[in-house]
Amino acid sequence: AIKWLMERHAPLAIKATGDIDQYLWMAQMLRNCTASRYAVNKERMVRLSEYSRDCLDELRAETGIAYEARNLGTTQLFRTQAQLDGAAKDIAVLKESGVPF
Incomplete structure (x- = not known):
């Protein structure tokens, strides 16, 4: 999912808001980005x-x-x-x- 963030036709797009809840969510997402x-x-x-x-x-x-x-x-x-x-x-x-x- 992380690589999608940089793709032109990404199936997942996240707009950074600077909100602490968004950063916590992103950290949880990163923990799930393993095989x-x-x-x-x-x-x-x-x-x-x-x-x-x-x-x-x-x-x-x-x-x-x-x-x-x-x-x-x-x-x-x-x-x-x-x-x-x-x-x-x-x-x-x-x-x-x-x-x-």
Whole structure:
């Protein structure tokens, strides 16, 4: 996330305000910018997304609501080869978690 702050098309942009709470938040964010914390947090996000999907499936079954429900995943676009190469980390976590992609 730190490297995004300098990118032209950054998916994360933070405007420095000088506020102590912002600096504390940034320090916490930095503590989570390690490979091991990335893997833990990515796995948590995967579990949350699977739980969300299962709840929606249950809601559809219980209520009979009908809509264009598509479960085809997401599309990711990369501007550079380095960004594409970086996606390998995400794929590794998905494989380790047994999540189809």
